Amino acid sequence: MKVAVIGGSVGNLAAAIRLAREGIEVSIYEKREHMGGKLRAVQLQGYDFEIGPTMVTAPEVIEAFITSTGRNIKDYLEIRRVRHHTQNIFPQTSSFFLSSDRAFMRKQLQKLDAEGARNYDMFLAEIMKMKQAFEEIMALPPLIAWRQLLMPPARSAYLTLKPFETLDHFVRRYFTNEEVISSFTRYASYNGIAPDDAPALFIIHAYDELINGVYYVAGGNLRLVRALQQIAKEEGVRYYTSKEVTKIHVQADEVEGVCLNDELSLEADAVLMSVEDFKAQPQLISDAEALLPDPMKPTGIAACVMLVALRTHKQIYQHHIVYSKDRVREFELLKRGEIPDDPTVYLYNPAFSEQERFMRGDALLIFANMPYTANEQLVETMKQRIYKKLEEVGLKLEDDVVTKQVWSPGELMTMFDQYRQSGQVKKTAQYLLNPVLKDCQLKRLYFTGLQTHPTAGLASAVKNGERVAKRMIEELSVKKDGYG
Numbered sequence: 124m125k126v127a128v129i130g131g132s133v134g135n136l137a138a139a140i141r142l143a144r145e146g147i148e149v150s151i152y153e154k155r156e157h158m159g160g161k162l163r164a165v166q167l168q169g170y171d172f173e174i175g176p177t178m179v180t181a182p183e184v185i186e187a188f189i190t191s192t193g194r195n196i197k198d199y200l201e202i203r204r205v206r207h208h209t210q211n212i213f214p215q216t217s218s219f220f221l222s223s224d225r226a227f228m229r230k231q232l233q234k235l236d237a238e239g240a241r242n243y244d245m246f247l248a249e250i251m252k253m254k255q256a257f258e259e260i261m262a263l264p265p266l267i268a269w270r271q272l273l274m275p276p277a278r279s280a281y282l283t284l285k286p287f288e289t290l291d292h293f294v295r296r297y298f299t300n301e302e303v304i305s306s307f308t309r310y311a312s313y314n315g316i317a318p319d320d321a322p323a324l325f326i327i328h329a330y331d332e333l334i335n336g337v338y339y340v341a342g343g344n345l346r347l348v349r350a351l352q353q354i355a356k357e358e359g360v361r362y363y364t365s366k367e368v369t370k371i372h373v374q375a376d377e378v379e380g381v382c383l384n385d386e387l388s389l390e391a392d393a394v395l396m397s398v399e400d401f402k403a404q405p406q407l408i409s410d411a412e413a414l415l416p417d418p419m420k421p422t423g424i425a426a427c428v429m430l431v432a433l434r435t436h437k438q439i440y441q442h443h444i445v446y447s448k449d450r451v452r453e454f455e456l457l458k459r460g461e462i463p464d465d466p467t468v469y470l471y472n473p474a475f476s477e478q479e480r481f482m483r484g485d486a487l488l489i490f491a492n493m494p495y496t497a498n499e500q501l502v503e504t505m506k507q508r509i510y511k512k513l514e515e516v517g518l519k520l521e522d523d524v525v526t527k528q529v530w531s532p533g534e535l536m537t538m539f540d541q542y543r544q545s546g547q548v549k550k551t552a553q554y555l556l557n558p559v560l561k562d563c564q565l566k567r568l569y570f571t572g573l574q575t576h577p578t579a580g581l582a583s584a585v586k587n588g589e590r591v592a593k594r595m596i597e598e599l600s601v602k603k604d605g606y607g
Contacts, residue, residue, distance in 0.1 A: 124147045124148060124392050124393075125147075125148045125149075125390060125392050125393075126139075126147055126148070126150075126391060126395060126595070127150055127152065127381045127389065127393075127395070128149060128150065128151040128394075128395045128396070129381070129394065129400060130151075130152075130153055130154070130396055130400055131151050131157075131158030131159060131160065131352075131362060131364070132160030132162075132571065132572070133160060133581055133584040134160075134397065134571040134572055134585065134588035134591075135397065135571055135588060136351040136352065136588065137188060137351065137584070137586075138395055138571060138588035138589070138591050138592040139151055139355055139362075139395075139588075140354055140355050140358055140360065141592035141596070142595060142596065143355065143359050143360045147596075148359075149355075149361070150363070150389075151355070151361070151362035151363065152362075152368050152381070152383060153363065153364045153366065154366065156364050156365055157364060158348055158362065160175070160397075161174070161175040162174070162175035162344060162345060162347075162348055164343065167430060167432055167526045167527075167528060168525060168526045169483065170432035170481075170483065170484075170525070170526070171480070171486060172430045172432075172486050172488060173343055173344055173471075173473060175344070176344065176580050176581050177471040177488065178208070178332070178338075179202060179337070179344060180337060180580050181331050181580070181582035181583075182202040182338050184582035184583075184585055184586050185202070185347065185581065185585055188586075189354065192354060192358070199353065199354070200340055200341070200347060200350045201340070201341040202338050202339070203339055203476065204336050205336070205338065205441050205442075206222065207221070207222040207224070207227065207440075208332065208336070208337035208440070208442050209221040209306075209332075209337075209440065209441075209443070209444065210440040211302070211309075211444050211446065212443070212444065212445045212516050213302045213305070213446050214447075219231060219235060219302055219303060220440075221333065223333055223334060223335060228243060228333070232303065235300045236299055236300035236303045238298070239297060239298035239300060239303055242297040243297070246297040250326055250329055250330050250333070250334070251330065253283060253284055253285070253324070253327050254327045255283075256279075256283035256284050257284060257324070257327050259276075259280040260281065260284075260555055262590075263277060264594075266555060267556060268556070269552045269556060271556075272552060272555060281555070284322075284323070284324050284551055285551075286323075286324075286552065288322070289318065289320065289323060290308050290310065290318045290319075290325045290326060291308055291317075291318035291319040291321075292319070293326060294307045294308050305450060306444075307329065308321075309444065310326065310328040311325050312492070315424030315426065315457065316424075317451075321549065322549065322550060322551040322554065324551045331580075337441075339476060342477075342480070343473070343480075344581065366383050366384065367383065367384055368382065369382050369384060369407070370385070370408075371407045371408045371568070372388065373408055376564060376565055376566060377565065377566040377567060378393060378565055378567045378568050379391070381394060393567040393568070393569060393595060394567065394569070395569045395570070395571065395591065395595070396568075396569075396570060396571070397570065398557075398570040398571070401570060408565065408568075424458070424492055424494060424495070425494065425495040425496075425535065426491065426492055426532060426535065427490060427493045427502055427531065428490040428529070428530045428535060429488075429490065429506060429527060429528070429529050430527060430528040430529075431487045431524055431527045432485075432486050432525040432526045432527065433485045433520065434483065434484045434525050435485070436474060436478065436481075436485055437472075437485055437518060437520070437523075439485060439487065440472065440475055441471070441473065441475040441476055442471060442472075443469070443470040443472060444467065444469050444470070445467065445468045445512055445516050447465045447466060447512075448465050450467065452465075453465065453466065453492075457492055457493070457494060460494045461494065462493055462494065462501060462505050462508065463491070463493070463508070464508065466491040466492065466509060466512055467491060468512050469489070469490050470487055470488070470489050470513075471487065471489075472487055472488075473486065474486060484523070484525065487520075489509060491505065491508075491509050496531065497531055497532070499531070502531040503529075557570075567598075567599075569591055570591070571584075571587055
C-alpha cells in the first residue's frame, strides 16, 4: 500500500508517521527546499527569525503523539512554558497581560473591570464547554452540509458553540472595560476580521492560552518540525524537498498516482495533501470529472509583515500587542481597502524567553493588518505607520535597527501561500464544515487542515494529521482486504 503526501507541513508529517507505523509505504513531496509548511526560519545578518505559528499551546497533544510512537519527547525536543505570555498595550499606555494564572488575571481585572473580575470564572467555564463541544464535532466523520449540524450527534455540540452570536457580543456578556474586551476579541482581529463580524466560536482559541497556558520549543519552534522529520525517517517515511507534485493522476474518479515536476509519474494507492494547497492548485486534477472548487483568491484584508533585527534588547514580551486608539475605525478603513492611520501592531519576540539565543539583540516579527496589495509605496507607508505606532508607546525601534525585511501582502501570498482564503470566516458553519469533500468526489484523495481558521496551532495540526491518518487506515485497510 503506497501513499503520496503532498507538502511537508506539521499535519502532513504527523499523518505520515501514523500511516508508516501501520506498515504503509509513505513518501512526502515538498516543493520548497524545507519541510514544515508555513513554519520556517529566515536568517538576516546572523539574526534568526521564525515565521509561522509563534505560540505552542496544548503541548500535551504533541507529547502524547510522540509517546504513542514508543518514544520519549525529551529525546527530541524541550517545550517550555511562558508564564504571562501576552502584553496588551493600549493608547494611554496602560497594560493588560494575558496569563493562565487565574489569580493574576483576577487581580488585574479588579483594577480594570470589577464586573469582569467577578465573571472571569464563568467566562472560562463557558469557554471550556465550547472547547469540548468543538472537539466532539471534530471527532465525528467530516461534515459537508450545514443541515448535518442540526441533526444528532452534532446538534447539541453545535448549539453549544453559540452559532448565532458574534465574538464581540459573547465577550461583552462578561466584561465592560473596552481594553479588556479588545484583549479577548483579538482572536478575530488578529486575522483581519472585525470582532462584531466573527462568530463566538473564535473564543475557543482562548482555551489553551488562558487555561492550559502558552509554551515555546527551546531553540525555536522549528525544532518540532525537525523532530517530526527525524521520527518520520526512523519510521521509514521517505521525504523529498524541491519536488513539486504538478499533477494528480486520476482514473474513473479514483486517484492512482502523482506526477513530479511535470516529468516523473509515480503510482500511489492514495494521496494526502492540505486542503489549502488543493484549493490553491485546482490544475492538479484538471482532467478529473470531479467538481473542482473555485481557486483561492486573496482576501481583502491581509497583512504587512516585518522582520526587524535590533542591536539591543527592548522590553518587549514574547507576545506583544499595541492597540489602535479606535479599533472600529481601523476595521472600517480596512474594509474600504484603505491603510489604517492608527494600526494595531503585533510583535513576536522569542528573545524574551531565550536571550541566550539572541545575544546581539532582539529579532522581532512584527505585523499589522492592511488591505491586500502589491504596491510598494503603500507598503512603505504602512511600515512608517507601524514604527510611529510603536514609538507612541515608548518602543522606538528605528535607531536600533541593524537590518530588516518587509513583506507585502502580495509577497506573503506568493512565498507562504498565505491569505488565499476566498472569504473571511464569519459563520460558525464555515468553520466546521468541509465543503471541499462535497465538491471533490475523488476516491482516495484525503485532506489535512480542513479548518479554515489560520491560527490553528501546531498541536491542532498534529491532532488533525492523526485524525486523517486514522480515517485513511480504516478505509485503506478495507480496500486492501477486498471489501471496498
